[in-house]
Amino acid sequence: MAEAKKLTGAGLRGQSAGETALCTVGQSGAGLTYRGYDIKALADHAEFEEVAYLLLYGKLPNQAELNAYKAKLKSLRQLPSALKTVLENIPADAHPMDVMRTGCSMLGNLETEHDFSEQHEKIDRMLAVFPGLINYWYNYSHHGKRINVETEADSIGEQFLWTLHDKKPEQLHIDVMHASLILYAEHEFNASTFTARVCASTLSDIHSCITAAIGSLRGPLHGGANEAAMDMIEQWSDADEAEDAIMGMLSRKDKIMGFGHAIYRDSDPRNSIIKAWSKKLSEQVGDTSLYAVSERVESVMWREKKLFCNADFFHASAYHFMGIPTKLFTPIFVCSRASGWAAHVMEQRANNRIIRPSADYTGPDSSEWVPIAERS
Ligand SMILES: CC(=O)SCCNC(=O)CCNC(=O)[C@H](O)C(C)(C)COP(=O)(O)OP(=O)(O)OC[C@H]1O[C@@H](n2cnc3c(N)ncnc32)[C@H](O)[C@@H]1OP(=O)(O)O
Ligand SMILES: O=C([O-])CC(=O)C(=O)O
Secondary structure (H helix, E strand, C coil), X not given: CCCCCCCCCCCCCCCCCCCCCCEEECCCCCCEEECCEEHHHHHXXXXXXXXXXXXXXXCCCCHHHHHHHHHHHHHCCCCCHHHHHHHHXXXXXXXXHHHHHHHHHHHHHHCCCCCHHHHHHHHHHHHHHHXXXXXXXXXXXXXXXXXXCCCCCCCHHHHHHHHHXXXXXXXXXXXXXXXXXXXXXXXXXXXXXXXXXXXXXXXXXXXXXXXXXXXXXXXXXXXXXXXXXXXXXXXXXXXXXXXXXXXXXXXXXXXXXXXXXXXXXXXXXXXXXXXXXXXXXXXXXXXXXXXXXXXXXXXXXXXXXXXXXXXXXXXXXXXXXXXXXXXXXXHHHXXXXXXXXXXXXXXXXXXXXXXXXXXXXXXXXXCCCCCHHHCX
């Protein structure tokens, strides 16, 4: 069994900041479980909605419960017209994560959570709405098209692809989306989830918690790494060119996006799963460079730095092969992680104390007041 990574130093590394029954990350150096279920079993066998239900309702659904849950999510997809108006006013060059953040916040204005007894309703609504929300904005701002978001799609992943391309997606792509959304659904006290929990600890409303988490996920050191990885790998036309470029980046001490992890030591268990899907998709589209480039970057990073791909790296090529524009990669992460964030918000609310750590003061001992006219 691999040893767990030694966790010390800045960034609260290695400090327990609370309890959770939702997820374990890297306890044996590599593993990932949601409520005790291994990530590989979930990604191999479950639909995303089963996993969302597991996180949000505490158990795997039976068939009748799953059918009812999916039917409910399907019935909650429509976008309020005031939300459409807001989306239509956001420019095409806005960052799609800013669109998600604004869209979530606007939904909170229109359908405010007045009482925690409404939390499940509000969460299900967000899960149902998010794919259509981002793709409504994308299609309107980029193609001048007002799409119908009330599709016949059977799942959240299918809904994302359907509303993006305005047509029913093929089965392989739906299968990839289930696996991808499952891999991204939950990850213990990562930065965005912790953000959601800090917000929840003030007894704020669910839309504020999720909006805050979206802002936190946006950064390239967290969810934004899948887009940054794509921007990097698409510059190279073959594996040798990629190797030369990576060697140069390492010599300049550049960060290589999609590699490394705050908790895992020698692998991220999500990588081999999304990598296998990326390979399958590359074969389907007849790709001759991007997958080979990605594999070479992976082997050079391990050879040179013992750094491994995290969940984001092979998501880049997988999403690209499905015709998803790079700027929409991180919003897909939101469509998935909203389930984990919301489960953490509910867990925090159920056993709450306001999160308020201390700081080690490093400023001056004492400063003497100087009237404004005498200041330099
Ligand atoms: C879904 C997700 O959010 S997964 C994470 C997505 N983020 C990325 O892919 C961004 C690239 N990766 C990183 O920036 C980091 O690995 C993080 C933010 C994920 C983790 O950060 P940390 O916990 O501080 O990393 P860690 O302590 O393991 O770093 C050890 C050393 O490896 C280096 N290192 C870590 N990751 C990378 C990388 N991707 N490229 C180059 N060097 C790296 C660090 O700079 C550090 O070097 P130093 O000791 O000389 O300062
Ligand atoms: O756990 C982390 O720090 C980041 C991560 O992989 C995730 O949120 O999925």
